[in-house]
Amino acid sequence: MPAAEQQPAPPRARSGARRAEIVALASRMFRERGYHAVGMRAIAEAANMQAASLYHHFRSKEELLLEAIFVVDRDLVVDQLPLLESEDDDLNHRERLAQLVRGHVLHVGANRDAWWVAGRELRALSPEKLDAVQVYRRRYQHAIAEFLAAGVAAGEFQCTDPRLTALAVLDMINGLNEWFAPGGRLGISELADRYADLAVRLVAASTVAA
């Protein structure tokens, strides 16, 4: 995560360690109480510093939010796209879909705070920052829709509206973040398997013999 930060770079701090700590900590607070309900003073207190010191690391509260959201959206796309786009794979579409869903569920489980914030606090971003995030999001949705369509063409899937089904699958997975908590009835890896099964059922051309 703290790799590859050679962008135009914010005018103040650009280094990683402390900055990343603060982002993680703010993500958790945003998740628990909501972006607008958490003040810079509260974040500073959790980081054992004064509010003014936060402005050495971040230009504004919104930059803090963007960092939490953007990194997660970008990471998921980077992790998952190869699975969708590789053509010369020896896996069939059904197995690749299952892998994709498992990977997505595990990513959500491993980054609950950031996913929660990414899912619910987009509105707090300025239009330009919002666009930067949604570029990744649209690319992911589009890739999944294309993949489902390819599965239909290959005779493995049956799906009247790949775009809609892609959204339905993603919404199903993202909803998990609303109620999942470690230590519950089902662990995240069990959930990954079950959601993969559910997704396959949504598109499989006929009943599947495992």
Place this chain on the structure above:
Amino acid sequence: MPAAEQQPAPPRARSGARRAEIVALASRMFRERGYHAVGMRAIAEAANMQAASLYHHFRSKEELLLEAIFVVDRDLVVDQLPLLESEDDDLNHRERLAQLVRGHVLHVGANRDAWWVAGRELRALSPEKLDAVQVYRRRYQHAIAEFLAAGVAAGEFQCTDPRLTALAVLDMINGLNEWFAPGGRLGISELADRYADLAVRLVAASTVAA
């Protein structure tokens, strides 16, 4: 909606018309900008009054929020439960599930603002008010899980974990509210039909010939 308001009643205004207008208007603003980002002054301005006048109609901003959330959650349960609980129906489980999903999708489409707020601003409620809402929500989830289990027992459904599948179906539908907008590629009644199909695919015991 404005019927049956003979509860203990808030100490100030208890009548309906203006109050309901303000709730609807606040719901839209909460949806667009978020509960904490919308001040009482902004709500008052939209209602063509001063902030202080709002406190004649509502004891607090939180009471306004509760009204938006609670009515919607309660209404959905009241509308949908009969479909799940009636036993002597001549419809099979598959058709009843399809009806349930259609009803839910249409309800979301018809109450977008309120559903959005109910889905995302629960945290802003005090613990007692939150509980009052979640009683309805849990009842609905439980009824669906039981219904799926009954469908399995009847040999119509195949479903290894009805509780999880109930959550997955609900999350899939509620996700719709994130991206649905009237005038888009698909209208709400088309979406209702397609989501009903998807839900049936998730649980049907074998491929379904319509």
Place this chain on the structure above:
DNA sequence: GTCTATAAGGAGATAGAC
């Protein structure tokens, strides 16, 4: 039922010392 005026406090952000 709506108003004006205001209380009491919190917000994001900045200046400038160290």
Place this chain on the structure above:
DNA sequence: GTCTATCTCCTTATAGAC
């Protein structure tokens, strides 16, 4: 890189006139 002190503005909510 962190501090103290402060600016400016906005927040929810109330008091009391009309």
